[in-house]
Amino acid sequence: MNMTRSAETRPQIHMIEAEADALSSLALQVEDRLPQVSALLIRETARARMHSAETLPPGVVSMGASVEFVDESTGASRTVQLVYPQQADISAGRISILTPVGAGLIGLREGQSILWPDRDGKERRLVILKVTSPDKQD
Template sequence: MTASSKQQPTLYLTELDVTRLERIASRAGAAPLAEMLDSILERAAIVPADAIPKDVVTMNSSLTCALEGEAAPRQWTLVYPDTADFDAGRLSVLSPVGQALLGARAGHSVSYRLPDGREQKVTVLELSFQPEANGQFTL
């Protein structure tokens, strides 16, 4: 199995998402966020909101995920850092798992690195809400 050699999925971002993320990353003292954003943008396709496939995790998407090694699935909504609250299920797009999930497709697994360097795998079981699929282009 060559899961770790798989190329990262192409991210679909709208111009609005890019603008919001750049604004967050440009704040004073946000150099690490700027580096994370650069990493995201390197694999991003900037497209009109209505061109994003309906099974792709985008900003403000709600999803059910299975983390490798955990019995119970997790319910997360992928959000901007300012509204992130891990305990409430609002996952920052600039967290390691948030970066990995952005652009993932329902039914697929992606890997990311934990702060201690170990690799963790997460599988998107279901995409229960995607703003673009519901005509909500300005969340």
């Protein structure tokens, strides 16, 4: 599984500083249990451009946001909400930040895509179609 893709091949990401701190702490807590996802999340938070909640650019995936994306390998479009592990419920469309796709989506903007490993280690291109921030949801 090629999890060491260089930062230059991944799009610039943006994060809310307080969320990045919480996600780094969470990643360290699960390092023994989920070493690959932990490493991915730590790497993503380390390379992100930081913002306050008020200055985060529009259309950026943050915690609690609803994200519509397409998996180019299958053409399937999905809409999920990115949540902390205790709120995850795949049947309700809430995916944990501690999954490869969750860690891959955080910080991306509408229109960006990323190659990201799935649970089987195959790389898939995910293209962000629409992001609805948590404060704009019903």
